[in-house]
Amino acid sequence: MDGPLLGPDERLGTAIRTSAIPAGPAEFFADLGNMTVALPVLALTLAYVTWRTRHWLAAVTAIVTMALVPALVAPLQSWLARPGPPPMAPETGFYPSGHTATAAVAYGLCVLLLREAHRARAAAYGCVVVNAAVGLGLVRQGYHWPVDVIGSWCLAALLLYCAAYAISRSTRRSSSGTPSC
Template identity: 40%
Template sequence: MALALLFALISWQVAVDGPLLGVDTGVRGAVHDLRRTLLSIPLNHLGVALSDLGGGIPAVPVLLGCAGAAARLERRAGRQRWWLPLPTAAVAAVLIPLLVVPAKAYFARPGPYGLPLAADQWGWYPSGHTATSAIAYGSAALLLARSFGRRVARRLIAGTAALCLGVGAGLVWSDYHWFLDVVASWCLAGLLLQALAAVLRRFGSH
C-alpha cells in the first residue's frame, strides 16, 4: 500500500508540475556539486556502467537465463510445477514495457537537461532502466531463491537489491534521470515483485 501511495503521489506531482519536484532539482544540484568536488573519472565511468545494467540487454537475458536455471533446479528437487519459473519470467519480461511505455507517453516528462521531447521520444517518467533492472533482476532473484536455503536466499536478494540501487544511483549520478523518476520505478517494480512472490507462494509450493 505504501508503494502504491508513493507512486500515485509522485505521478500526481509530475502531472501537475507540483512542488514535490523541487526534490529533483535539489538532488541534481547536490550531485553536480559532488561531481565537481570529486572530479573522479572512474566514478563517472562506474555510474555509466551501472546505468547500462538497466537496459533490456543484459537485464532480460539474465532474467530468462536465471528462470531456466531455476526450473532445472526445481525439477531436480522433484517439484511438481518445476516449469513455473519459465512462464513467470516471460510474463515479467513482457510487463516491463507494458507498464513503463504507456506511462512515459502519458506524462511526457522532459529529462534533466530540460530539452523538449522529440517526436520519437516517450518521456523520462518513470525510469525505464530502473524498472527494467528492478523487475528483471528482482524476478530472477525470487525465482532462484526458492531453490536455496534461507541464508543463501537472503544474500541473493540483498545482493540483487544492492545492484538495483546501484543502477538507480548511476542514472542520477550520470544525469540520465531525475531522482523521482527512479524512485517511482522502484515503487512500480516493488508492487510487481510483491505480486510475483505471492503467485510463487500460491502456485509454486509443490
C-alpha cells in the first residue's frame, strides 16, 4: 500500500496507540462497534419508536440501511486488502472499519428514529461523542488505522443521509393522511 495519506496515517495511528489514553475505556468504546452491542441497541430503538409512532416504513428503512453495512464493507475490505496496524499486521482487510461503520450507522439510525418520535437533539450530540470514542478506541487498541475509521464515517454518512431522506418522506406521507405501511 502506498499513497500520500499513508505516512501521516501511520504516524497519527502510532501516536494514538502509544498515548496515555487508558486501555480499559478504549476497549470499552471499541466494543461498542461490535454487532453484538450495536444491533440490540438499534433493535430496542426500532421497537420503541415503531410502537410509539406506528410508522413501519421507518423501521424497514432502518433495517435495510443496517443490512447494507456488511454488504458494502466486506467486499470493500476484501478488494482493498489494506493491512492492519502492527498488532494485526500482516492480516489484511482493515479498510473501511466494519466496527466503525456498524457503530456509526446503528447509533445514527437510533438518532434518526428518535428524532422523528421526540425531536431529541441531545441524542444527536451523544451519537457524535460515542462514535468519536469508538473510532478513537479502535485506533488506540491497535485494531485500525485512523483512515480506516474516517473512511467508515464517510460511508456511514452516505447511508444515514439516504436513510434520513427515506424516513422523513415516509413520516411525511403518513402524517398527511396517506396510508403508511
